[in-house]
Amino acid sequence: MDFALTPGQRELRARAAAFVDEVLIPLELTAELAGGRLPEADRRHVRDQARERGLDSGNHAVELGGRGWDNVEQVLVQEELGRNTNAIWWNMAGGYNVLSSGTPEQIERYLRPTLRGERADAYAVTEGGAGSDTGAIAGTAVETAGGWHLSTEKWFVTTGDVADYFIVMVNVVRDGERLPTLFLVDRDTPGIEVVDDPPFTHNYPHGHPTIRFECDLPADAVLGGPDLVGKGDELQNEWFVEERIHIGARCVGAMRRLLAETVDWTIQRRQFGSRIFDFQGVSFPLADSASDCLAARLLVYHVACMADDPAADRKLVHHRASAAKLFASEAAHRCADRAVQAFGGRGYMRTNTAERFLRELRVDRIWEGTSEIQRLIVARGLERRGVETLLDVTG
Ligand SMILES: Cc1cc2nc3c(=O)[nH]c(=O)nc-3n(C[C@H](O)[C@H](O)[C@H](O)COP(=O)(O)OP(=O)(O)OC[C@H]3O[C@@H](n4cnc5c(N)ncnc54)[C@H](O)[C@@H]3O)c2cc1C
Known part of the structure; x- marks a missing residue:
């Protein structure tokens, strides 16, 4: 508390x-x-x-x-x-947190240089036919005499245009079973092709290309080694929880800046002989944004404290991280829209912070699980953990 x-x-x-x-x-x-x-x-x-x-x-x-x-x-x-x-x-x-599950050799080769800024990773899970439903991933890795043959096409690979290696989620096909597994794939491996690199709504440092992998990999390409074949989903869940808490936190920061700039503007801008801040039509939406920001901030800090508590129930942390990502991302987008309105025509200029946030915050409701997927996770929590357990922030 x-x-x-x-x-x-x-x-x-x-x-x-x-x-x-x-x-x-x-x-x-x-x-x-x-x-x-x-x-x-x-x-x-x-x-x-x-x-x-x-x-x-x-x-x-x-x-x-x-x-x-x-x-x-x-x-x-x-x-x-x-x-x-x-x-x-x-x-x-x-570097992505799943890299810490690498073998000692992978830690030296991939993780350490990435954390020093000498290498760059990209994480490839989504496929054309498998977005929210990661269980529908069609990409495969089949054992060969020398290691593995990887076959998949991945969509929306953030940083895929500049990364020098990829963490790729596919199914190892073994004895008729499909085992979700993460592979480490160096960019210079023959058989990697960027098939599309479309523009997106935001203007961010890197692209999100579609990449085709049809390549032979060495036997030691499984992230974490042979014991982690089939453990891709578990590793990924840890990544999702961290990313969702981070997204929630960044959305809180965005709301704080939106509010700061909008309050400053509405206090100095005059129309009809008054500060526009004195029109309740302008200041009440800002009060709503402040309430959204406060609520999101409390929720994100709560989940972060819970995630740091070794005694906390990890499933509850997962449910609440989803609630935090859901609430904070939806709230931040509402705040950006209100801020654009308060700036009037200036709010539609790309040189205005609110205009850029209105475009940029939209994706926080889509990536790392859409808002609907977060609702599914929270709804499951209501049923499986019980309403009182899910909502009890005092325990
Ligand atoms: C800019 C950007 C960067 C990205 N970066 C990466 C990356 O680095 N690596 C990576 O692997 N992926 C990445 N993604 C992919 C992202 O994670 C997916 O776009 C997201 O998971 C949704 O999948 P989808 O686009 O296929 O939509 P779909 O799964 O097709 O969903 C379409 C709509 O249907 C809804 N829907 C789907 N299932 C249900 C359901 N059961 N109940 C209710 N509604 C449902 C969704 O909420 C959504 O509104 C990125 C996406 C974008 C836009």
Whole structure:
């Protein structure tokens, strides 16, 4: 019940806030007008500054090359990063959490250099016929004399245009069984083809191409080694929980910035002889946005604290992480829409923060499980855990 931060947590949050204000926000307009792609010198500046200020790779253990932050610390940093449009923070070093399940050799070859910013990963799960329903994945890996043959086409592979390796989810076909498994695939493996690289609504640093994999892989390409064949779903669930908490936190940061800029504007803008803030038609939606932001912030902090408690029921953490992602992403999009309205015609300019957030926040209701999929998870929780258990934040 006590969300008071320790001095160390306060310092971390202040450090992240300064990085966002001093390094990321000044690059937003350049990024927006360049379709999201900053010059290499700017991208390097972001990566180096994040490293210098100790703000990258927070989700991995110190002994693996990360910073070993707990969930609350990750949320504090992600919330600040969420104040940034155009996802310029993507240029920071960082690796997917499933990589920590790699074999010692994979940790050396993939995870450590990724956390140092020397390699870049992309995570390929979705297929043309398997989006929300990951159980419908048709991609396969078949054992061969030298290792594996991988055959699949993956859609929406974020960072797939620049990544130098991929984490690919397919089914190992063994004795008639289909075993969901994650593979590590180097980009220079023969048989990888980008078949489409369409533009998307946001102007972000990297694309989300469709990639065809028809390639032979060595025997040691299974993430985590032979014991993790068939364990892809379990690894992925851990990733989903972390990503959903992070999305919730970034949405809170976006709402804070939207509110700050909209309140400033509506207080100084005058029409009909008054500050427009004094028209309830303008200030009441901002009060709704403040309530949305507060509720989302409390929920995200609660789930982060719960995720840090080793005694917490992991299934409940999963249900509540979905509730947090659902509420925060829907709320942030509402806030962006209200902010655009309060800015009037200026809110429709791409140089306006609210305009960019209105486009960018839309995808938070789609990726890492759509809002409908989060509702399915929460609804299942109501039935399986019981209403009182699902809603009890005091236990
Ligand atoms: C910009 C972007 C980046 C992405 N990055 C990645 C990435 O890096 N790696 C990756 O693997 N994937 C990525 N994705 C894919 C993303 O995770 C999927 O788009 C998402 O899971 C939804 O799948 P789908 O698009 O196939 O929609 P569908 O699953 O076809 O859903 C279409 C609609 O039907 C609804 N629906 C589906 N099933 C149900 C149900 N049971 N009950 C109620 N409603 C339902 C959905 O909520 C949605 O509204 C990305 C997507 C985008 C847009």
